[in-house]
Amino acid sequence: MNEILSQSIFFGIAITLVTYEIGLWIKQKTGKAIANPLLISVILIVAVLLLFHIDYETYANGAQYISIFLTPATVSLAVPLYRQLELLKTYPKAIFGGIIAGVLTAMVSVFALSLMFGLNHEQYVTLLPKSITTAIGMGISEKMGGIVTITVVVIIVTGILGNILADTICRLCKIEDPIAKGLAIGTSAHALGTAKAMELGEIEGAMSSLSIVVCGILTVISVSIFANFI
């Protein structure tokens, strides 16, 4: 099975789209936040790969052509951001204040918890850039001497968590303002969270996109300070 499929390009692409479509259908039927199409798609694909003993490489062979569109998609986030530019001009203090508070929370919480678990420098800097977009996070981890493959996994898991939990946490903590919601999601869960924020509304999506950029750059600066602490 693996041998035949490993020569296929469209296996990876087709299974990704079909399982995502199933995820959308389940979400529509149940209407539950936990029925996340992204998560359902991933679980179904992993199940199929394990069940039929198909290698990840065989799947990635085709699926990589879906991943390459992440860069143009992130570039395109400038469009909703541009449409909501007035908000940035009206609430600059709230927007930058919120993101700075979020980045500091990221640094302090990872530092405190790493201390608690007794992690070494390598493990600590691997986790520090967990809430920013993958490509920046990888670069930081590498430069500071972290384990890049684990950083990538942690960044994705963070994004998935943010994507799934965003609705519930905003409701429980009474974060109701669309600007505040967008900033909260983008600062905690980068582009993966932003995909969710876009579903909530254009203002949420635009603010979440802005957070990816600002939070990414602020994290580059703050990690260079916080990395010295353990």
Added chain:
Amino acid sequence: MKYVKQFSIILGISFLAELLEILIPFPIAASVYGLVIMLVGLITKLIPLEKVETAADFLVDAMSIMFVPATVGIMASVDALKEMLLPICVITLVSTILIMIVTGRVSQHIIRGQKNRDVAAVAMAGIKVTDDGKEGK
């Protein structure tokens, strides 16, 4: 052929951003350079909104699907994770939730403060506000 033109602009910027990532020795991703270039282009009107809007909205709409392959990729690094599985799970969960709450509450607090001041300023300017909160003339 509207899509060809729109996608050429977006992919052209992506390429330019990729070059910047290679040439500039900072750990900043191509996608972040690209987002900034596109935003500056739109603000300066060098790139008219309607020349990229349709394709951009499509890409943003489909963004969640693009994360599926990388997430499935976690199964390939399960062995590397075993050693620090517990700290990773706890730190990721706790810190993500904390960041979300702090960012949201702080910005919401500042926004509401600003809105209240604006309302107060309007009231001071002579618009009478009746007791039940409705605006009178």
